[in-house]
Amino acid sequence: MRLIVARCEIAYSGRLATHLAEAIRLLMIKADGTVMVWSDSGGQRVRPQNWMSPPTVIEEHGQPLERLVVRKLRGEEQLEIRVAEVLSDALHEMGPPIEVPALQKDGEERDLQELLAERPQCCGEGFRLVRREWPTDIGPVDLMCRDEAGAWIAVEIKRLATIEAVEQLTRYLERLKHDPALADCRGVLAAQSFKPQARVLAEARGLRCVEIDLQALRGDRAPELQLFAA
Amino acid sequence: MRLIVARCEIAYSGRLATHLAEAIRLLMIKADGTVMVWSDSGGQRVRPQNWMSPPTVIEEHGQPLERLVVRKLRGEEQLEIRVAEVLSDALHEMGPPIEVPALQKDGEERDLQELLAERPQCCGEGFRLVRREWPTDIGPVDLMCRDEAGAWIAVEIKRLATIEAVEQLTRYLERLKHDPALADCRGVLAAQSFKPQARVLAEARGLRCVEIDLQALRGDRAPELQLFAA
DNA sequence: GTCTTTATTTCGATT
DNA sequence: AATCGAAGTAAAGAC
Known part of the structure; x- marks a missing residue:
């Protein structure tokens, strides 16, 4: 990885056009060809001001x-950096790609869906799973389920339930x-949690809201089932 | 901005839980308090492997x-970094926040709306603009338009038309x-482009889809603004 | 490859 | 402060 701190002016053209007036910024060039432009402060915090992906x-x-x-290998994108002054320019050897361990995540919507597919009764008493990802x-x-009486239920799963x-x-x-x-x-x-407006709208439309406790679901003990009155 | 290259192991807990096994990474600490973790290669390219915003x-x-x-000042988020070896640790002075120029953008949805407001006939034959941003x-x-027969048309503009x-x-x-x-x-x-599902739903509801060529639209008005020759 | 959905979305504008 | 919508969204997964 190459890290350059420089006073520079930057123009991007491609999906749109942008321009950055001259200032001191960090230019980050990764081994995979990713180029990013960072300012120390200002609007963008977790996203680069400019970038190009491999x-x-x-x-x-x-x-x-x-x-x-x-330049993008295929496509009409270009990032042009005019450097007025280089304050620092360092190349860091950070090991071969093979040794880079992947990020382990736990708690995404996918995990929630998998767990609920295994325990559809957490979405409602007597629910049986008919199919996951019903097209x-x-x-x-x-999830498409049926209850004890054979009635159908469509289950939508979210980490955070919004009006959407x-x-x-x-x-x-x-x-x-x-x-x-x-x-x-x-x-x-x-969902793990509900926006108040989402709960109101769901109830108004006769949809049932079920709050899921991921920890309880994951644990071996019988998970609690908490319903909002419909 | 402080840039640390180090062999480290990282655990995040908050909105979800993640773990990164020991490897060499860049730790980026911005003046605004943003902390980011970068690997030189691997899955994430333009996004950090871990981060916390101010x-x-x-x-x-x-x-x-x-x-x-x-730690997040308010909230229950934590990023813990165990450093096994520091390979580089540098602090860079990058100037006061006031001097950081904002990013100038051109080509967003708003620009598309401006162009179509000037040429409503691109949305349908004989359309005349009655009002932009009709409340x-x-x-x-x-856009609110009327056609040659005086009938009303509400126009919704998107760069990419989705079901939403x-x-x-x-x-x-x-x-x-x-x-x-x-x-x-x-x-x-x-819209400049349409998701297939959006087309299906729009047609089912009797809405007309009009594909807009931004280059042509812009070219009509100011040909010299075209960045890449055809 | 294409298409769709999720994201620790981030981000800005508006109420 | 909360809500809403856009993003050069990016990135993962399904087909």
């Missing part, structure tokens, strides 16, 4: 560095009910 | 550095039609 071709001009042109022509329903999740589930139900066999299909929104 | 409290232990704990109590309609754009336009139309004068109002979705 595959890139990097042209370097001047000794010391005067100009850096980054419709406007996207897949997370309610809309999504509503669309699915609207679509599913076109099939006479699913005309009685109900909707359940299962 | 406001943060950073605890530093050991001389040389052995442990770095980053409703659920938000403004991008169809929902938005549907809501506007439902709202507008409460006014008897606008009871015949039609809907047009204008």
Whole structure:
């Protein structure tokens, strides 16, 4: 990885056009060809001010560095950096890619869906899983279940249930009910947490909200089932 | 900005939980309190492997550095970095925040709206603009037009039209039609590109989809602004 | 490859 | 402060 601290001016053109007036910035050039531009403070905090992702071709001009042109291998994107002054320029050897361990994540929506697919009864008493990712022509329903009476239930799973999740589930139900066999299909929104507005809208539409406790679900003990009154 | 290259192991807990096994990484600590963790190669390219945005409290232990704990000022998030070996540790003065120039952008949705407002006929033959940002109590309609016969058309503009754009336009139309004068109002979705699902839903609801060529639109007005020759 | 959805989305604007 | 919508979204997964 090469880290350059420089006073520079930057122009990007591609998906849109941007311009950055001259200032001191960090230029980060990764081994995989990624180029990023960072300022120490200002608007962008966790995102670079400018960047280009691989595959890139990097042209370097001047000794010391005067100009850096980054081009996308395929496509009409270009990042042009005019360097007025180099304050630091260091190359760091950070080991072969093979030795880079992957990030282990736990607690994403996928984990939640997997756990609920294993224990559909957490979404409602007596629920049995019929299919995960039930296809419709406007996207897949997370879980399709039937209850003890054989009635259908479409389950939408979110980490955080927003008003948008309610809309999504509503669309699915609207679509599913076109099939006479699913005309009685109900909707359940299962999430770790709910925005107040989402809860209100869901209830107004006759959708049930089920708050999921990931820890309880993951534990061996019988998970608690907490329902909001409908 | 402080840049540390170190062999380290990292654990994050907060919105979810992650773990990174020991490897050489860049630790980037910005003046605004942002902390980011970067690997030279691997999965994440333009996004850090781990991060915490301000406001943060950073605890530093050991001389040389052995442990770095980053906590969110308000909230239950924590990033713990166990440092096995420091390969480089440099502090860079990058000037006061006031001198950091903002990013100038051109080519966003707003630009598209401006261009279409100048040329409403691109959204449909004979369209005349009545008003841009026509107010409703659920938000403004991008363009309100009338055709040669005097019929009303609500135009929703997107760079990329998704199913959500169809929902938005549907809501506007439902709202507008409460006014008897606008009871015949039609809907047009204008976008640079369309998701297939958005097309399906739009057609099912009787909305017309119009694909906009930004280059052509802009070329009509100011050909010299074209960056890449065809 | 294409297409779709998620994200510790981030980010800015508006209420 | 909370909400809403856009992003050069990026990146992972399904088909």
